[in-house]
């Protein structure tokens with residue numbers, strides 16, 4: 013087909029934890045839990061197969077988030093496929109604050125670029141990040157989903173998005189506690205106030221800067237560095253049990269935060285201290301799922 017590369021494109025994309033406490037809409041970390049997708053251009057229609065999370069509720073037409081993101085990238089690349097086949101194996105839980113929507117968006121724009129002849133020359137990684145962040149509305153999940161590791165991202169005055177990688181000390185790992193009930197990011201964003209006290213903003217700025225240093229080589233500072241005053245407490249009404257767990261863990265000197273817009277709770281760990289990690293996993297509330305995850309330094313990758 014004109015303009016398209018022949019064959020199937022495959023990508024795997026990591027889960028991500030955004031905010032990390034004080035870095036609202038700016039900081040994000042890729043975690044070792046990856047959705048795998050494959051796609052090809054066909055002569056007619058849209059066919060979508062889904063295994064794993066979302067198999068029962070995601071749409072099977074052009075409104076599917078991966079397909080929507082593919083079409084946005086095709087438009088940027090000035091091509092239009094006659095049809096598409098998409099197959100998804102989803103292991104990132106949906107609407108839990110682990111970046112499933114960003115993983116879907118990054119997968120979509122990545123697959124579309126692979127399916128276009130010369131796509132990587134026409135849409136480089138910076139343009140792909142910008143497109144994915146425009147679809148998502150904030151860059152802090154799409155940046156680590158695309159680039160891997162720890163990222164610091166934001167938006168310039170002209171509306172364009174940027175991301176730069178930050179260092180991650182190899183001792184840093186994470187245990188996530190995933191509640192059974194979802195909270196949509198849109199709903200959790202709706203709980204945030206239009207304005208915050210200057211003192212809270214100032215504290216967050218200092219903590220976010222400290223967090224960059226802590227993740228990069230001073231993990232002993234993680235407890236202090238993960239203090240947040242801009243979003244977590246405002247979201248308490250939608251996830252009281254998550255805030256309670258964060259507080260209980262922090263009282264025991266565990267650097268715990270709400271992951272993304274919640275309701276998952278993430279606790280930073282020392283990867284060399286297996287006993288402490290096992291104790292932490294044992295503190296998983298009944299009915300929740302605890303996962304011991306490594307930081308994933310790979311972003312979106314062909315498989």
Ligand SMILES: Nc1ncnc2c1ncn2[C@@H]1O[C@H](COP(=O)(O)OP(=O)(O)O)[C@@H](O)[C@H]1O
Nearest residue numbers: 070077106107108109110111112113116196197
């Ligand atoms: N792999 C996917 N395929 C299709 N839709 C998805 C996928 N992942 C997420 N979504 C859509 O995004 C929603 C979750 O997004 P969001 O509320 O931002 O939560 P989060 O990104 O924290 O998991 C899902 O309910 C679903 O509509």
Ligand SMILES: N[C@@H](CCOP(=O)(O)O)C(=O)O
Nearest residue numbers: 030037109110111197272273
């Ligand atoms: N900065 C965003 C992050 C949302 O992350 P998600 O994984 O919950 O989609 C926010 O806090 O709203």
